[in-house]
Amino acid sequence: MGNGWTVPGYSEVRELGSGGSGRVVLAVHDATGTAVAVKYLSDRMREDPAFVREFRAEARLLGGLVSPYVTGFYEYVEAPDGAAIVMELIDGVSLRSVLRESGRTEPEAALVVLKGSLLGLAAAHRAGVVHRDYKPENVLVAADGSSKLVDFGIAAGRGSTPGVAGTPAYMAPEQWQGQPASPTADVYAATATFFECLTGRKPYDGGNFAELAVQHIEAPVPETEAPEAVRPLIRRGLAKRPEQRPENAEAFVAELEALAVAAYGPQWEERGQRKLAALAALLPLLFPSAGGAAAGTTAVATTSIGSGWAPGRGGWLATGLALVLGAALVFTTDAAGTPPPPSALSDFATTSPSSPGSTPASSPTAPGPSASPSPSPSASGSPTPTPSASAPSPTPTPTPWPSTGTTPSWSPTPTVSWSPAPTPSPTLRVTKLGVTLTPGAYRGSASVSVATQGSGPVTVVVQWYLGDAQGAYSVPDGTDTLVVQAGDPATVVQSHTFTRGRGCYGGVRVTTKPAAASGAASDSQRLLRCTDVEPPR
Template identity: 85%
Template sequence: MNGTWTVPGYTEVRELGSGGSGRVVLAVHDGTGTAVAVKYLSGRLREDPAFVGEFRAEARLLGGLRTPYVVGLYEYVEAPGGAAIVMELVDGISLRALLKRSGRADAEAALVVLKGSLLGLAEAHRAGVVHRDYKPENVLVAADGSSKLVDFGIAAGRGTTPGVAGTPAYMAPEQWQGRPASPAADVYAATATFFECLTGRKPYDGENFAELAVQHIEAPVPETEAPEPVRPLIRRGLAKQPEQRPENAEAFVAELEGVALAAYGPQWEERRQRKLAALAALLPLLFPSATAAAQGTTAVASTTLGGASGWAPGRGGLLAAGLALVLGTVLLFTTDAIGGTPGGVSALSAFATTSAAPPGPGSPTGTAGPGTAPR
């Protein structure tokens, strides 16, 4: 389609986005007609063992997270011509896209979006992983109003100190200071995103990195700008010291549910999920299902991990749709912020489809033979 290396066994439909670190495409698995998202590492970065290692680590991480609230891995492929992550497709749009068109969300709708993506984050925290880049671009809102967390490109192990990394508007004070990565930093970023949903602006608006750093480290938490019922969540989540915040995403979800139930009643989640679905329905052209060229009706593919490599679609009869337009800009890798460390990279002498495992040192395990395609 574009003269560059592509994963064997798939036909590209269209490019969803590209950048200096690579590209994301909508593709169809030739054997089943299932649509997938394929994230390719750029040729320039393939020459750097540290970036290849980070790319592999992202695949291992996705493969180890078994939750409907994180975009799932189908397979990871390396070849002499390239490296790619084949992922689940979500027919949805980014929270950023919704905010651009609505300006802000009411508190109940914002709570629904926060909860879904926090549940994905909680699974990562249980696996000992810190996302480090929670922001509106990395939250997908599906057509039914549910949400998923995406882009683990700069995720790190809990307690590691790989350097300052993240998106400045959402970085916790300790991230600015280069302190060890912690789930509490992700809670801070999620709260900053929640604040933006509620108010239409970021918590702090410094014009440069230095101003933002000072504001995040020293400025008062702007809780009074949020609706009164949810101010405790803003106050706790944006606390300057990590020990003053909920310790991880699971604890934050518990606090969120308590606040929401007290303020909005037992039906708050169902009621506002319907509203989110209605908002998303106003933006049909942003949904890849409007233009996806996948043929036939297939089930959403499921991944077989931890033994034999590969995946096989089921027989449920759901139309596999395309990934949100946001993946063109979101999943394209904040690699300029990666504090990667060199690691061993095996010779790319043959195609290797990898069974992902939780993040860890060294190469992935469970490689298949040359030219292996999904089953």
């Protein structure tokens, strides 16, 4: 913080990490001696009202989540000189640091990470929230092998269309396409991280955004690189289509537990947690309680796809995906698979809710603090079966404050206002709609052009068909829905894999809501797999 402002009622101990968006510090609540993590928004970010709104939204979201698998939220404070989120401090290290040191984990330890992660995500999904940026950096592993999920900086409401955002190495196919936020995208990211724990590498290794987009959308799931016993989880979690994955994190947990018991016995979880704790113990100097120097970052890298690379095989598909109307292309660090520098606390960023009744705050109405606060906020939180990190706190056990429950304490000065989403303009019109289908062997890419007047969201419905003749839309083969923002004429590219053996002509029909003045648009083309077959007469 350039101006030196600190949250009233807390004494700063040392910095845990910093970056372009702000910094995270280890602090102590003066009234009780509870160690906490305070995330400050940088002066530069505070000058942008949009960033301030997002920071408030993150705090509000965290205040509504209570789970032992998500880092605890204490309070949000905003004043003329600064804004900050006060969070539970977890004495742990990021899963990224563990993988950087160890390369990979044994299957039982990887299953523990996945289960805890899914339980943390399940709490968010029940609250109608999609994390959208699950990755090893956002999992914290404590000394006892427990873990927590952190950093909801780009989370969004289920079904909302906040634009294309996330960390490319872990983004689900539909996330690249700007489709509405869905729990199945979080399931995909958690499975990608699970795969990395098992194999020591990410599922796809594209050298740039274009290659990664194509690989996540088209490349086969690399399940054979993982131990055979856990391949069913990888097949399910990394399925290309959202409907082929478990519908949410809670459903995936049930599948995980059944598989883990069958493959590794009823004690798999205890063994896995011990193994995870042993890996974390290899990094003693990275724990906040060790008092090491800050060497982290809270920065978020903003990257616009389309500059600095030339589309190659499949690259134009990725280019089209990047042109989703109105998409804010926000990609966090570790974008194209390049690991961050090996720094001590490289992943400290946002933290969130924890155990009920653990809430330090300068307000007398704040929930009472946990009897065993755990130091260490980070952009990496990995939940495990245990309720919370139980590493010894560097401060004495605090006396609980008067508590009225788990409602977060809001101490805004001036009053914080929550900005509602803009209402679509009543004059929104789709003036023209067009579509061109480019066929492949089994795939087709539909380039949809949309011209609009006014402002607001436009829903684009892409229906796929197969048939035995040009223009014959006789066999429905799936539907995709995109939501784009009205603006200048633009093109959206959507791809589809046609079902085999149901016709040699692929077709597409596109409609919009509101309906286009030019009506529906359609096209059909002969699939290349049928080029050696005499066309039907």
